[in-house]
Amino acid sequence: MSIQDFEKRPGVNRVEVRHGHAQAHVFSLAAPIMDERLRVLKAVADAGTSIDFLKLTEDGLSFIMSESDTSAVQETLKACGVQFSILESVSVVLVHAVNMRDEEGLIAGIIQQAITSGAKVSHIGDMHDRLLLVVESEDADKMADQFRRSFLEVIA
Helix, strand or coil, rough: CCHHHHCCCCCEEEEEEEEEEEEEECCCCCCCHHHHHHHHHHHHHHHCCEEEEEECCCCCEEEEHHHHHHHHHHHHHHHHEEEEEEEEEEEEEEEECHHHHHCHHHHHHHHHHHHCCCCCCEEEEECEEEEEEEEEHHHHHHHHHHHHHHHHHCCC
C-alpha cells in the first residue's frame, strides 16, 4: 500500500460528466412567491420526480431532473398553471478536488476555465470536495477535457 491509497493530493484529482438531464425554469409566479414555490415543489414531489440543483430565482425557481422525467414534469407544471420552460440535453460536469475551498484560487481557476471554454453554464454549485456545473450536453465533454488538460496533467 502506498500513501495514495490513504490520501489524495491537493488540487483537482478527477473530472467526470453525467449526461441525461433536463433543466426546468418556472417563472412569473404569483405572490406570495414562497407559497407558490412550495406548491410547485410539492406537485413535482407528488409526481414522484427526483430533482437536483434547486435554485430559487427572483420570481420562481429552477432545477434539473433526469431527462426521462421531462414529460412527467411538463405535465405536472402544466397542471399547476405556471409559466415554465424546459431545456433538454443538459449535463453535469463534476470537478473533484479534496478540500477545494481551502485551496486558494482553485474554484476561481475552474470557473475561469469554464468561462473561457465558451460553454453556456446555467448553474454552479460546490461541496467541500467538488465543483458541479450544469451545462448544455453538447459542451460538457469539451469542457471536461479542458479541465483535465488544465488541472490533471499538471499533477500527473
